[in-house]
Amino acid sequence: MRLIMLGAPGAGKGTQAKKIAEKYSIPHISTGDIFRANIKNGTELGKKAKTYMDQGLLVPDELVCDLVVDRVGQPDCEKGYVLDGFPRTIPQAESLDAALKAVGSKIDYAIDVDVPDENIISRMSGRRACLKCGATYHLKYAAPKKEGVCDTCGEALVLREDDKPETVQKRLNVYHEQTQPLIDYYTKAEILVTVDGTKDMEEVFQAITEILDK
Ligand code: ADP
Ligand code: AMP
Numbered sequence: 001m002r003l004i005m006l007g008a009p010g011a012g013k014g015t016q017a018k019k020i021a022e023k024y025s026i027p028h029i030s031t032g033d034i035f036r037a038n039i040k041n042g043t044e045l046g047k048k049a050k051t052y053m054d055q056g057l058l059v060p061d062e063l064v065c066d067l068v069v070d071r072v073g074q075p076d077c078e079k080g081y082v083l084d085g086f087p088r089t090i091p092q093a094e095s096l097d098a099a100l101k102a103v104g105s106k107i108d109y110a111i112d113v114d115v116p117d118e119n120i121i122s123r124m125s126g127r128r129a130c131l132k133c134g135a136t137y138h139l140k141y142a143a144p145k146k147e148g149v150c151d152t153c154g155e156a157l158v159l160r161e162d163d164k165p166e167t168v169q170k171r172l173n174v175y176h177e178q179t180q181p182l183i184d185y186y187t188k189a190e191i192l193v194t195v196d197g198t199k200d201m202e203e204v205f206q207a208i209t210e211i212l213d214k
Pocket of ligand 1 (some may be wrong): 009010012013014016123124126127138139141198199200201202204
């Protein structure tokens with residue numbers, strides 16, 4: 001099962017992707033997590049990506065595409081994967097399609113988690129992230145057991161630099177300009193499915209599994 005999660009920043013792509021990965025035993029591949037791990041480890045890629053991420057801009061396609069194509073070619077992706085945060089531009093989608101076609105593979109579903117802009121800012125200001133293991137929490141909707149501490153690995157939780165309200169608005173603009181056209185792209189490819197991301201997390205997940213289990 002090869003899946004793509006689409007949706008605005010903060011729509012719940014990562015939340016749902018983790019649940020899908022667990023239920024169907026496939027890897028969850030988040031390009032945002034990959035960049036954040038590179039930033040934490042001080043790699044060249046991390047240094048380059050950070051300058052864009054902190055401004056709420058997309059990292060250039062050439063820094064993202066090869067990385068993802070290489071990752072989905074790894075043995076643990078043979079039975080499928082769930083891509084979270086990639087593709088984010090039409091050239092990224094085309095590059096993924098071409099790479100998959102070359103090995104006789106294709107994406108099964110692009111799942112659009114639909115949340116209007118007015119809900120996004122509050123979602124993002126309440127998000128807390130663990131930069132060590134990639135776990136995500138929300139102060140109101142998914143609080144950690146102990147305030148400010150990751151349930152999974154004990155690391156201190158942070159408000160991501162790019163989740164501050166001034167950057168969130170910029171990321172939303174970038175989403176509408178560069179990523180939303182993918183809705184059309186995958187509609188034409190007849191693999192787009194849309195779920196209402198304003199529902200609570202379990203209801204959204206149920207809607208997704210109903211589609212995947214059909
Ligand atoms: P994305 O990966 O699309 O940027 P996340 O999965 O990190 O979004 O979710 C953004 C924030 O909203 C997180 O703090 C998460 O806990 C919370 N969240 C996710 N889904 C829901 C939901 N259905 N209802 C309320 N809060 C949610
Ligand atoms: P995310 O964790 O998915 O919200 O991503 C955080 C940030 O990482 C984005 O705002 C971008 O700056 C960068 N990023 C993640 N994935 C991509 C991608 N596919 N293309 C370009 N930039 C990306």
